Amino acid sequence: MAAPRKRPRLRLRKPTAKPTRVHVPKTAYSRRRAKAATRAAAAEAADPDGARRAARPAVDGDLTASIVDSLPVGLYVIDRNYTILCWNRTREAGPLGLLREDVIGKNLFAVLPSLKRSRVAAEFRQVFARGRILQVEEETGSGAERRHYRITKVPVKNASGAVTHVITVGEDTTERRRMEQQLFTSDKLASIGRLAEGIAHELNNPMAAIASAAEAVLRRSQASDFAGLADAGELRVLLRIIEEEVYRCKGIIGRLSDFSRDPGVERDRVDVREVLDSVAGMLAHQMKQRGVALTVAHAPDLPPVLANEGELRQVFLALILNALEAQPRGGALHLTTRRAGGEVVLEFADRGPGIPPEHRARLFEPFFTTKPPGQGPGLGLYISYGIVTAHGGHLEVDSTVGAGTTVRVRLPAAPALLTHAG
Numbered sequence: 142m143a144a145p146r147k148r149p150r151l152r153l154r155k156p157t158a159k160p161t162r163v164h165v166p167k168t169a170y171s172r173r174r175a176k177a178a179t180r181a182a183a184a185e186a187a188d189p190d191g192a193r194r195a196a197r198p199a200v201d202g203d204l205t206a207s208i209v210d211s212l213p214v215g216l217y218v219i220d221r222n223y224t225i226l227c228w229n230r231t232r233e234a235g236p237l238g239l240l241r242e243d244v245i246g247k248n249l250f251a252v253l254p255s256l257k258r259s260r261v262a263a264e265f266r267q268v269f270a271r272g273r274i275l276q277v278e279e280e281t282g283s284g285a286e287r288r289h290y291r292i293t294k295v296p297v298k299n300a301s302g303a304v305t306h307v308i309t310v311g312e313d314t315t316e317r318r319r320m321e322q323q324l325f326t327s328d329k330l331a332s333i334g335r336l337a338e339g340i341a342h343e344l345n346n347p348m349a350a351i352a353s354a355a356e357a358v359l360r361r362s363q364a365s366d367f368a369g370l371a372d373a374g375e376l377r378v379l380l381r382i383i384e385e386e387v388y389r390c391k392g393i394i395g396r397l398s399d400f401s402r403d404p405g406v407e408r409d410r411v412d413v414r415e416v417l418d419s420v421a422g423m424l425a426h427q428m429k430q431r432g433v434a435l436t437v438a439h440a441p442d443l444p445p446v447l448a449n450e451g452e453l454r455q456v457f458l459a460l461i462l463n464a465l466e467a468q469p470r471g472g473a474l475h476l477t478t479r480r481a482g483g484e485v486v487l488e489f490a491d492r493g494p495g496i497p498p499e500h501r502a503r504l505f506e507p508f509f510t511t512k513p514p515g516q517g518p519g520l521g522l523y524i525s526y527g528i529v530t531a532h533g534g535h536l537e538v539d540s541t542v543g544a545g546t547t548v549r550v551r552l553p554a555a556p557a558l559l560t561h562a563g
């Protein structure tokens with residue numbers, strides 16, 4: 142048996158020696174520090190906040206400049222004469238960017254002539270007068286170049302509370318807005334989709350019953366049952382109409398149900414260029430007839446996507462048909478494919494009339510259409526959206542009224558195939 146381990150004993154000792162005092166001779170430095178400490182204590186007693194502020198170490202000017210330059214937002218500062226005093230590096234980039242060297246010391250309106258002077262001047266006047274932060278949203282460019290900014294104007298006050306300068310911070314919110322919009326659209330479509338599918342499901346059985354009843358009566362009419370009737374021919378025509386219209390309804394219901402796609406649907410590595418060329422080829426005659434000039438620009442090094450070819454075909458067909466229908470008296474359709482990071486991007490750009498802003502938020506809703514009644518149920522974009530998102534992609538529409546529409550399909554590139562050497 143192992144011997145019991147000895148516990149270490151903790152002994153407290155009484156201090157044997159008194160603490161030693163060491164004499165430090167007073168130097169001019171220590172005398173100055175002592176005086177400064179006394180002054181600081183007196184100042185703090187008189188004005189605690191002010192004294193603390195004064196005692197704070199000053200931030201190195203170079204450091205401040207690097208911090209301002211490192212900010213991921215565009216920033217500039219003007220004084221009350223609208224003279225630019227500070228202009229950070231981020232503000233130099235982007236479509237409205239200007240080099241710092243070209244703007245410092247100049248009047249803001251002289252360097253930014255494109256600014257809507259009266260609106261911006263009114264914003265600055267408001268900040269100078271009220272001394273409160275002002276935030277506005279701004280939009281620049283159009284179509285695919287459209288960008289959104291959140292502009293914040295921050296007043297800088299002197300000791301007596303007067304606004305001496307205004308800091309303007311511009312944050313590019315394009316990407317965030319796009320994601321919010323996508324989230325909103327997919328949420329909205331998911332609930333509309335569930336509703337539409339519920340209705341489609343409920344209508345399926347009565348529609349099938351009407352269709353088979355109409356078929357049965359039609360069959361009997363062709364036998365002898367209608368023989369004695371004077372208007373047998375007319376009845377047959379009416380029955381045919383019932384039958385055709387019921388099948389049309391069943392078709393629409395079927396397409397609506399397509400939205401909840403079967404995730405188990407077969408997918409392969411697909412070269413979207415081939416599918417696009419084949420669909421465009423199928424519609425070449427229609428394009429010619431309508432006077433729509435087709436141009437195609439494919440990226441030479443496009444990776445494949447993991448997709449169901451039939452479904453992709455359906456999307457491309459819907460998008461090309463929309464572009465054709467938007468240009469009944471001729472125009473142009475430019476199809477492009479390119480690679481962007483891990484995505485394969487396809488664009489369908491037409492020179493049609495564009496889509497008015499009030500329609501844009503509704504484009505992907507089922508049954509949203511501007512076509513005359515009976516000419517299209519308004520399911521093309523709805524179904525395309527469902528297919529593209531089910532493939533892990535995105536469907537986007539950029540449109541400028543009077544200039545045209547670009548519909549963009551972004552699909553994740555298929556993962557590279559592993560090859561075993563040797």
Ligand SMILES: Nc1ncnc2c1ncn2[C@@H]1O[C@H](COP(=O)(O)OP(=O)(O)OP(=O)(O)O)[C@@H](O)[C@H]1O
Pocket residue numbers: 459463464467491493494495496504509510511512516517518519520521522523546
């Ligand atoms: N390229 C485009 N140019 C202008 N407007 C468009 C374009 N694409 C779509 N739209 C507008 O969006 C609406 C909805 O398009 P969507 O394809 O979903 O339905 P539709 O074309 O009206 O009918 P369907 O595709 O079911 O036959 C169109 O009616 C049209 O107003």
Ligand SMILES: [Mg+2]
Pocket residue numbers: 459462463517520521522
């Ligand atoms: Mg359509």
